[in-house]
Amino acid sequence: MQKKQLRVWEKKWISICQNKKKPEKKGRGRFLPWLLLSPSLFGISIFVLFPFADVVRRSFQKAVGNGFVGLSNYVQVVENQAFQLAAKNTCRFLAVCLPLLLGISLFFAVFLTETFGESKRGGILKAGFLLPMAVPAASVVIFWKLMFDREGILNQVLGFFGIRGPDYMNTSCAFGVLVAVYLWKNIGYDMILWMAGLLAVPESLYEAARIDGAGRRQCFWYITCPLLVPTGFLIGILSLVNAFKVFREAWQIGGNYPHDSIYLLQNLFNNWFLKLDMQKMTAAAVMLALVLALILLFSQKIEQKWRQ
Amino acid sequence: MGKKKIAAEAVLFAAVLILVFPVLLLAAGSFLGKEELMESYGSVLYSTDGTLTWKLIPMYPTLSAYVRLLLDSPDFFVMFWNSCIQVFSILAGQLLTGLPAAWAFARFSFPGRKILFSLYMLLMILPFQVTMVSSYTVLSAFRLLDTHLSIILPGIFAAFPVFLLTKFFEGIPNSLLEAAKVDGAGEMKAFFYIGLPVGMPGIFSCVILNFLEYWNAIEAPMTFLKTRSMFPVSLYLSSITADNAGISFAASMVIMAPSVLLFVWGQSYLEKGIAASGLKE
Numbered sequence: 001m002q003k004k005q006l007r008v009w010e011k012k013w014i015s016i017c018q019n020k021k022k023p024e025k026k027g028r029g030r031f032l033p034w035l036l037l038s039p040s041l042f043g044i045s046i047f048v049l050f051p052f053a054d055v056v057r058r059s060f061q062k063a064v065g066n067g068f069v070g071l072s073n074y075v076q077v078v079e080n081q082a083f084q085l086a087a088k089n090t091c092r093f094l095a096v097c098l099p100l101l102l103g104i105s106l107f108f109a110v111f112l113t114e115t116f117g118e119s120k121r122g123g124i125l126k127a128g129f130l131l132p133m134a135v136p137a138a139s140v141v142i143f144w145k146l147m148f149d150r151e152g153i154l155n156q157v158l159g160f161f162g163i164r165g166p167d168y169m170n171t172s173c174a175f176g177v178l179v180a181v182y183l184w185k186n187i188g189y190d191m192i193l194w195m196a197g198l199l200a201v202p203e204s205l206y207e208a209a210r211i212d213g214a215g216r217r218q219c220f221w222y223i224t225c226p227l228l229v230p231t232g233f234l235i236g237i238l239s240l241v242n243a244f245k246v247f248r249e250a251w252q253i254g255g256n257y258p259h260d261s262i263y264l265l266q267n268l269f270n271n272w273f274l275k276l277d278m279q280k281m282t283a284a285a286v287m288l289a290l291v292l293a294l295i296l297l298f299s300q301k302i303e304q305k306w307r308q
Numbered sequence: 309m310g311k312k313k314i315a316a317e318a319v320l321f322a323a324v325l326i327l328v329f330p331v332l333l334l335a336a337g338s339f340l341g342k343e344e345l346m347e348s349y350g351s352v353l354y355s356t357d358g359t360l361t362w363k364l365i366p367m368y369p370t371l372s373a374y375v376r377l378l379l380d381s382p383d384f385f386v387m388f389w390n391s392c393i394q395v396f397s398i399l400a401g402q403l404l405t406g407l408p409a410a411w412a413f414a415r416f417s418f419p420g421r422k423i424l425f426s427l428y429m430l431l432m433i434l435p436f437q438v439t440m441v442s443s444y445t446v447l448s449a450f451r452l453l454d455t456h457l458s459i460i461l462p463g464i465f466a467a468f469p470v471f472l473l474t475k476f477f478e479g480i481p482n483s484l485l486e487a488a489k490v491d492g493a494g495e496m497k498a499f500f501y502i503g504l505p506v507g508m509p510g511i512f513s514c515v516i517l518n519f520l521e522y523w524n525a526i527e528a529p530m531t532f533l534k535t536r537s538m539f540p541v542s543l544y545l546s547s548i549t550a551d552n553a554g555i556s557f558a559a560s561m562v563i564m565a566p567s568v569l570l571f572v573w574g575q576s577y578l579e580k581g582i583a584a585s586g587l588k589e
Contacts, residue, residue: 032495033416037424040409043465048431051442108323115316127575128324134571135331136524138542139560142337143330146362149352153362184327189582196583234586237433244435248526252546266527269437273444273531281441289438293430 052289059282073283080280085260086268093175093264094243097182101239102232104183105190110220112191113198129188137248144253148177174259181253182246189242190235197231198224233303237296331564332364337557339369345554353553373558383536384544384559391540394459395522399515401464406514410473411499415485425474431467436527447532458532459540463522468585469514475584476510477503513581516574523567 062069077083108129116122147153150167158165168177205223214222247266254262256271265288272281340348344367351360377384412418413425443462444453452458480503488498504511529540541563545556571578 030418033412033418033421036408036412036416039405040465040470043405043461044431044467047443047446047462047465048439051446052439054445055442108320111316112320115313115320123575125320125324126579127572128328130575130578131331131568131571132327133578134520134567135564136542136567137526138524138545139334139564140330141545142556142560143334146333146349146352146360147330149360151351151360153360156360156362184330187327192579192582193586196586231586238585241433241435244437247437248524251526266435266437269440270531273440278441285438285441289434292433292435292438296430296433 055282056286058278059286063279073279074287077280077283077287082263082268082271083280083284086263086265089175089261089263090265093178093182093246093262094240097179097243098236098239100179101183101186101190102235105187105235106194106228108187109191109194109198110224113195126188126192129191131188132185133189137252141249141252144177144181144249148253169253170259172259172261174254175261177253178246178250178262181249182243185246185249186239186242190239193235193238194228194231197228197235200231201227229306230303233299237299240292240295331568333362334557334560334564336364336366338373338561339366339371340557341366341368341370341372342554344368345373345557373555374562377555377558377562381555381559384541384562386537387539387541387544388562390456390538391523391542393456394463394525394540395519397456397460398463398522399518401460402466402469402518403511403515405464406469406473407504407511409470410477411503413470413474414477414480415503428467428470432471440527440531443528444531453532454534454538456538459525459528462528463525466518468521469518472514472517472581472585473507473510476507476513479510479584480506509577509580510584512574512577513584516570516578517581517585519570520567 059073060068060070061073112122112125112129116125145152148168149155152168154168155165166173168174201224205227206219209219209223244266247264247270250258250262250264251267251270256267256274257263258267265284269281269284272284337345337349346354348361348363413421413428439462447453447458447462452461484502484506485498488502493501524542525540526542529543533539544563545559
């Protein structure tokens with residue numbers, strides 16, 4: 001019934017289109033959009049914007065009273081040793097994980113589309129890649145413990161090859177565990193994003209290149225890659241968001257004070273919170289927000305330049 | 309070509325097997341009896357002597373762990389129910405406030421639209437840790453800490469659903485809506501008779517993605533909740549004691565079940581949702 005009506009409308013639209021000039025793209029009205037936005041804006045202002053503004057204000061103030069102390073809270077945070085460790089670890093984690101994740105997931109995206117295309121078996125494999133996304137952190141903790149214990153599965157498998165593995169969680173190998181967990185969780189998600197990007201590359205470009213005698217590899221390096229760069233920036237941002245969520249696994253495996261090599265900013269914030277160290281928290285929250293906003297802005301700028 | 313293709317398929321299947329392995333092992337573990345569990349994983353879980361033997365097929369499969377979990381652990385039920393209350397209220401609230409907002413972003417041009425949308429995008433990428441203090445102050449000012457509402461309200465006003473729904477609504481061809489207007493349909497009718505039905509895949513994928521996200525919530529509950537009886541099920545295993553470890557496999561499976569079932573049912577919507585969040589304007 002509804003479909004029929006849609007079709008009737010569509011027909012009418014076509015006939016109108018042929019006679020009249022193009023209508024305006026967007027709806028008019030000044031009041032209506034704001035009315036529609038108001039519930040969401042109201043909530044976001046109350047729960048995020050106003051309180052965050054308050055946090056910014058408090059980051060320049062003393063713990064007790066209203067005295068303005070300038071940047072001293074910020075200086076305290078930056079000089080804090082735990083902060084330096086956590087910031088270093090977080091940067092290292094991002095520097096290792098993001099390129100790895102983007103690379104591996106792109107590889108599988110290309111590989112999967114080339115091998116299976118849109119076939120049903122490809123769909124089943126995609127489900128396999130995506131499944132980790134649906135597995136709550138709470139459920140896999142026990143598996144990670146079994147896997148990475150001194151007597152765990154990984155060391156047993158390595159034992160077959162005569163390698164004596166370490167106790168992963170309590171040495172600097174913990175960093176590797178975290179990387180593995182992050183990759184496991186996010187490969188499918190990023191793969192789907194890459195695949196959407198791959199689909200958007202017009203087939204005609206490949207055909208033209210093939211006529212000019214370009215091989216498959218050349219097609220990939222000279223057509224696919226440059227066209228995928230904007231997608232890549234966006235996937236990078238989304239993966240950055242997800243990198244902060246790795247704390248869910250990290251906290252459940254390692255607790256509040258895990259091995260030094262995986263003491264991330266998230267752990268630090270959490271511990272400051274437990275100690276009610278509000279001065280440091282406010283200053284650090286403002287800094288982190290600023291850094292992320294800059295990254296977002298920067299990546300958008302670069303991407304725009306790339307497009308031209 | 310034939311050989312190459314078989315090799316490619318083998319590589320892909322191997323990769324998927326590695327990714328799915330944790331789930332398979334957990335599933336197998338949940339059917340182990342007490343003795344077999346002790347024997348296989350005792351060296352890690354209870355630090356007994358002996359070596360670890362992991363298995364994907366239990367020797368003596370039994371449902372005893374599930375029975376103990378479902379009959380003898382009342383706190384598990386309480387936490388499972390808490391998760392349901394919190395997640396479903398968040399999802400409903402997100403749609404109620406997010407749908408009109410997304411419609412406004414996708415279908416109207418008004419001054420400030422671009423800046424406002426960038427603001428939503430920024431809010432979307434801010435990690436929980438940045439807004440933790442500010443949320444805490446508001447929640448304590450409203451005396452909502454340690455209640456379900458302390459999880460629900462900040463969850464409802466997340467920026468991601470608005471962002472995602474906007475992407476889907478922008479995909480509706482303008483021709484449809486213009487045609488409806490020519491037929492005399494007002495804004496309301498256009499939204500309910502075209503926007504909602506045509507945007508339904510977007511709504512599904514929004515619900516699925518956010519379900520996976522909030523069913524897995526860890527940071528917010530551990531920050532804003534103190535009483536154990538308010539905890540969601542995602543915190544159940546982190547508070548389990550060592551002598552209860554036997555049911556942890558079964559608990560893992562039951563916690564995972566809603567997410568995985570929804571995933572199996574809505575895989576195509578999930579894929580659409582992920583792909584849409586990567587769309588450029």
